[in-house]
Amino acid sequence: MMDTENQMIRTLLTEPPPAAHTVASARRQLTDAIAGRRPSRPRRTTWRLSLAGSGLAAVAAAGVALVMATGTGSPAGLGETGSGGAPGVAAPPAGPRQLLLAAAERAGGTADSGRYWRVARITEGALYLPVHTKGETFYVAERWLTETWTPRDRGEQAWEGRQSLGYQPRTAEDEAAWKRAGSPRTFDLGAADSAQGGHVIRTMAPGKAELSRTSSRGVPDLPADPARLRAAVDELLEKRGIEATDAAVFAYLGTLLTDAPAGPPLRAAALTVLSTLTGVDNVGSRADVTGRVGVALELTRTAGQFVDRSWLILDPATNQLLGGGMQGATQGKDGRPDIGKGGKESSTAVVTAEWTDQRPVAPHGN
Amino acid sequence: MTSDPDVAALLASLTDPDLFAVLFDRYFAELRHYAASRLGGERGDDVAAETFLVAFRTRGRFRTDVPGGGNVRAWLYGIATNLIHRQRRDEERRYRALARASAVIDRGVPVSSGDDATVARVAAGALQPALARALAALPARDRDVLLLTAVAQLDYAEVSAALGVPPGTVGSRLTRARRAVREAFGGTDPTRIDEGTP
Numbered sequence: 001m002m003d004t005e006n007q008m009i010r011t012l013l014t015e016p017p018p019a020a021h022t023v024a025s026a027r028r029q030l031t032d033a034i035a036g037r038r039p040s041r042p043r044r045t046t047w048r049l050s051l052a053g054s055g056l057a058a059v060a061a062a063g064v065a066l067v068m069a070t071g072t073g074s075p076a077g078l079g080e081t082g083s084g085g086a087p088g089v090a091a092p093p094a095g096p097r098q099l100l101l102a103a104a105e106r107a108g109g110t111a112d113s114g115r116y117w118r119v120a121r122i123t124e125g126a127l128y129l130p131v132h133t134k135g136e137t138f139y140v141a142e143r144w145l146t147e148t149w150t151p152r153d154r155g156e157q158a159w160e161g162r163q164s165l166g167y168q169p170r171t172a173e174d175e176a177a178w179k180r181a182g183s184p185r186t187f188d189l190g191a192a193d194s195a196q197g198g199h200v201i202r203t204m205a206p207g208k209a210e211l212s213r214t215s216s217r218g219v220p221d222l223p224a225d226p227a228r229l230r231a232a233v234d235e236l237l238e239k240r241g242i243e244a245t246d247a248a249v250f251a252y253l254g255t256l257l258t259d260a261p262a263g264p265p266l267r268a269a270a271l272t273v274l275s276t277l278t279g280v281d282n283v284g285s286r287a288d289v290t291g292r293v294g295v296a297l298e299l300t301r302t303a304g305q306f307v308d309r310s311w312l313i314l315d316p317a318t319n320q321l322l323g324g325g326m327q328g329a330t331q332g333k334d335g336r337p338d339i340g341k342g343g344k345e346s347s348t349a350v351v352t353a354e355w356t357d358q359r360p361v362a363p364h365g366n
Numbered sequence: 367m368t369s370d371p372d373v374a375a376l377l378a379s380l381t382d383p384d385l386f387a388v389l390f391d392r393y394f395a396e397l398r399h400y401a402a403s404r405l406g407g408e409r410g411d412d413v414a415a416e417t418f419l420v421a422f423r424t425r426g427r428f429r430t431d432v433p434g435g436g437n438v439r440a441w442l443y444g445i446a447t448n449l450i451h452r453q454r455r456d457e458e459r460r461y462r463a464l465a466r467a468s469a470v471i472d473r474g475v476p477v478s479s480g481d482d483a484t485v486a487r488v489a490a491g492a493l494q495p496a497l498a499r500a501l502a503a504l505p506a507r508d509r510d511v512l513l514l515t516a517v518a519q520l521d522y523a524e525v526s527a528a529l530g531v532p533p534g535t536v537g538s539r540l541t542r543a544r545r546a547v548r549e550a551f552g553g554t555d556p557t558r559i560d561e562g563t564p
Binding site (some may be wrong): 005006008009010012013014015016017018022023025026029030031033034144189278 | 378381383384386390391394398399402403404406407410411414415418419422423464483494497498501512513515516517519521544546547
């Protein structure tokens, strides 16, 4: 009998249980890793993970992400973000290639003085949490403001600021359900912690802003020459077991542009490489996560039942990159990712990308 | 969205890393049991601890866009299995040592009562050396499937998720592993019942 065989194997191999101090030590190793990771360099972790996941299954990683069709207006604190004003809605479809090349030109032409390369971005999505209250169910997502200050001089300290902007209903539908439930400001997400037996509570209120030292290696070490960049990205992807298709390269470089503190030359090269990819469509105007409208360039890849979309949003008036995002999930009826079934997505708005002499400060989103 | 509490904890840990410790509390004991079964107590301790560190670091890559929405427990077993592979020689050395050792009962291993257990206990005494030798001789891939089934008690779908191979492949590897184990027992297997499997 199979059960007997299995039992024999278990009996043969069984070892006495571990000593209590062994378990405690293993748990401490984990909690140390958890604690060590969070204050020091959360953002780097985030974007590396999201790159690792790009390709099919692509996903935004830790803690950041997108709200599609957000109906909640612009987030708090955006008034002081300092990047290009509200662009007009761009109806006429310009070629993706020209748009990307124009953006590349602008990215490379950014003023060449300043002590820090500062990138501020707002991310949203990644993780939608269901809230059940007063007979209503809606999804909420957290929004983050992160700022990286990468020194021009590699010997100087790099900094990273981070602040949660709180949780908000995900879509217009979610917002409607949230209003029917009495517009609560806090969300009880249920018992998620078996260790303590408590409930997980999330709130719409912004969190505490933090500024911490980070490694200056946060800037990816990639060549700023388009041909060499493409080769380097291909190699990186292959190394991770991802076939370096145009779609995978698009997803990777999109994340690089929106989530990494890549400086002007690298950004220009990345946009130039993007302009050489096939399958990139101008899908018309779309708002970024902060409500700014631009032209979305999108690339979709389908493999079996999975579909993976990546996009960038460019302001055709200023040739600026506004943001981007990605979605990966099982295909829905309309051929698009069906996020409701548990896929993932992430979206980022690049709020500022500039050289500055300003001293690093904690973000002040609210 | 997911209603699976493990997946919920894992996803929540993306924004709130502390929550990851929940998964340790849920699964450390059984992961350690699995690792210790394959590598012995001390190495098993290390592999189990390392499994959760690796899992924490790579939690952003956990796939929920799969049928069933992802299985955290199977994912953890997959990580542990990969770590065990790095110590394959030690694993096989352990089985050979077990083959030389005397009866299981002398090792003071508590065996729960129950029909299967009783039969196993009696049979294991006689068959332990053959079983241990067979485990040492199995190709690593077949051994993974056998031990994830027998020790971790995962089902086909879970083994498939843990190893990232199709369920059909799991089935054929398991069949192959079982056949090898039975052949090792030879005619001395008192529990042998022909199940008609190929």
